[in-house]
Amino acid sequence: MIRKYSVLVSLAVLAVVMLVPFAIVTLNAVRSPADYSANGPLSLPDGLHLDGIVEFWNRVDFGGKLWNSLLISGSVAVLAVVLSVLNAYALGIGRVRGRTWILVVFLVANTLPQEALVYPLYYLSKEAGLYDTRLGVIIIFTVIQSAFGTYLLASVLGRFPHEILEAAALDGAGKWRVLWRVVVPVSRPTLSVLLIFFFIWTWNEFFLPLVFLISNENQTVPVALGVLQGDKMMDATMSSASALLGILPAVVFFLIFQRTLTRGVTVGAIK
Incomplete structure (x- = not known):
């Protein structure tokens, strides 16, 4: 039983480690440059800003x-x-x-x-x-x-x-x-x-x-x-x-x- 739960915990930790970078990228993609400069990359965005996505989509x-x-x-x-x-x-x-x-x-x-x-x-x-x-x-x-x-x-x-x-x-x-x-x-x-x-x-x-x-x-x-x-x-x-x-x-x-x-x-x- 202990081995079973240890495997589950290890897999959960591994999943979190793999998903954290993706979550950070997603949060920074939907924030404004001013919010990023003021609060840094690890804070929650102050709102949903899609300007970066739209501008990148049109540019390339x-x-x-x-x-x-x-x-x-x-x-x-x-x-x-x-x-x-x-x-x-x-x-x-x-x-x-x-x-x-x-x-x-x-x-x-x-x-x-x-x-x-x-x-x-x-x-x-x-x-x-x-x-x-x-x-x-x-x-x-x-x-x-x-x-x-x-x-x-x-x-x-x-x-x-x-x-x-x-x-x-x-x-x-x-x-x-x-x-x-x-x-x-x-x-x-x-x-x-x-x-x-x-x-x-x-x-x-x-x-x-x-x-x-x-x-x-x-x-x-x-x-x-x-x-x-x-x-x-x-x-x-x-x-x-x-x-x-x-x-x-x-x-x-x-x-x-x-x-x-x-x-x-x-x-x-x-x-």
Whole structure:
């Protein structure tokens, strides 16, 4: 009993520690610069002031940046999951020749730092006419994320029940039908977790979008926030507003799909 309550208390303390910075940023984002200067960052605001949020939104065209991040992250999440499923189906169930070495290549690809990929990707995107385009960034991150997804799903599908596959084959189902009617529905919890992770990982990416999206109309939310860091025209309340607007969409997305994520992890653990 004591151990149970000690764990609960530890988790509660950890939750408070994690939420305090977010609460401070939120309070400072809805206060006036005069109130911030007079009372400091840790006091309660004297009222609800949205001037900092509105000014930051208009200054950086945050609506456009938000759309760019949603488009890129959503497209990468869906495409990377589809590509991972196709690759893993061939490697995990199809048992192609050299499967182990191919998985080693995918594993090594996951360990490469983005700094090592910048120069070849830069010249390739220039030659293909995809530099400073959202399509180019979508293609790059789809390949990067699918490398991890392929490695993970190949291990999962390698333990897929062969009885189900044999029963589908006896019913006359071809490889494509087995994939979309049998493998994908059974693996849906794992695919849902990958989809959520791919979206959040791509949303938080900063380095590659900073290099490949130099036009203001193509920039994502993290790039817009990073470019404005140290801007002399931004006061403390506007900086807090920018931080709040930057993290809020990812938090909302996580809260919406929290049950899906929990269900996917639980089902994977049971399997």
